[in-house]
Amino acid sequence: MQISQQIKDKFKNSKNILALTGAGISAESGVPTFRGKEGLWKQYRAEELATPQAFFRDPKLVWEWYLWRMELITTKSPNPAHFALAELENKRSNFNLITQNVDGLHKKSGSKKIIEIHGNIFRNRCTDCDKTYDSDLLILKNSTECPNCKSIVRPDVLWFGESYDTDLLNQAISLAEKSELVFIIGSSGAVGIPVELARIAKENGAFVIEINTDQSGYSRYADLFLQGKAGEILPELIPYFV
Ligand code: OAD
Numbered sequence: 001m002q003i004s005q006q007i008k009d010k011f012k013n014s015k016n017i018l019a020l021t022g023a024g025i026s027a028e029s030g031v032p033t034f035r036g037k038e039g040l041w042k043q044y045r046a047e048e049l050a051t052p053q054a055f056f057r058d059p060k061l062v063w064e065w066y067l068w069r070m071e072l073i074t075t076k077s078p079n080p081a082h083f084a085l086a087e088l089e090n091k092r093s094n095f096n097l098i099t100q101n102v103d104g105l106h107k108k109s110g111s112k113k114i115i116e117i118h119g120n121i122f123r124n125r126c127t128d129c130d131k132t133y134d135s136d137l138l139i140l141k142n143s144t145e146c147p148n149c150k151s152i153v154r155p156d157v158l159w160f161g162e163s164y165d166t167d168l169l170n171q172a173i174s175l176a177e178k179s180e181l182v183f184i185i186g187s188s189g190a191v192g193i194p195v196e197l198a199r200i201a202k203e204n205g206a207f208v209i210e211i212n213t214d215q216s217g218y219s220r221y222a223d224l225f226l227q228g229k230a231g232e233i234l235p236e237l238i239p240y241f242v
Helices: 005-013 052-057 059-074 080-091 137-142 166-178 192-203 230-240
Strands: 017-021 095-099 114-116 119-126 132-134 153-157 181-185 207-212 224-227
Touching: 005 230, 017 080, 017 192, 052 059, 059 119, 080 095, 080 230, 095 166, 114 166, 166 192, 181 192, 192 207, 207 230
Parallel strands: 017 095, 017 181, 095 114, 181 207, 207 224
Antiparallel strands: 119 132, 119 153
């Protein structure tokens, strides 16, 4: 891949760097994306199951889907794209990572500063007392009752129609505002708030680089669109960061 001198200079001179990732970064690890053709479970689309209404209508069904996803993710490992971002965090003290993914693969690859704006599938939260628990697949398979208040426990992830955690969202907005270089990686832009972060970054003067196999809802904000797989493109870029 040819990297122009202008881009190399951006890499060298940008102090605050942000990466916003979506399901596409985990695709090469074998985790199905949301809107790709492997994203279906049984006959359901994610949008039909990842809602409070679906959960309270049929918690068993929604838990069954989450347990299937958790088991699937447990067998997967980070890919070169995740490792490249972990390396970037080591190289640059003002690098930050916001992910929409709930799979925990960024953490597994060694990244430490991660804002998981859509939660984490391996954490659960009581629907009543809000106490959170690290999930233990075996315990969950036997019971979804909150040990504290006996209500039902749910995955601690953001569902369609729910509001973002205010603190996390404010942190994400402030990073978007101050970052000079922003990578948008493997996200379709079907969800409004993450696209809004890209817009805010762009409006505040950031140079935006998108890495995706296809154009997306973010592409209109991209100064540079790198078409291809994140696991192939990102590792090529990191050596330019000194
Ligand atoms: P999507 O499934 O909507 O989009 C995945 C994106 O990754 C697409 O734009 C693909 O073109 C791209 N892609 C696939 N393979 C890739 C690869 N190897 N390298 C680079 N790009 C690749 O997933 P998200 O945009 O993450 O929210 O979805 C956003 C949110 O919608 C999710 O976090 C989830 C879902 O509803 C919640 O659960 C709240």
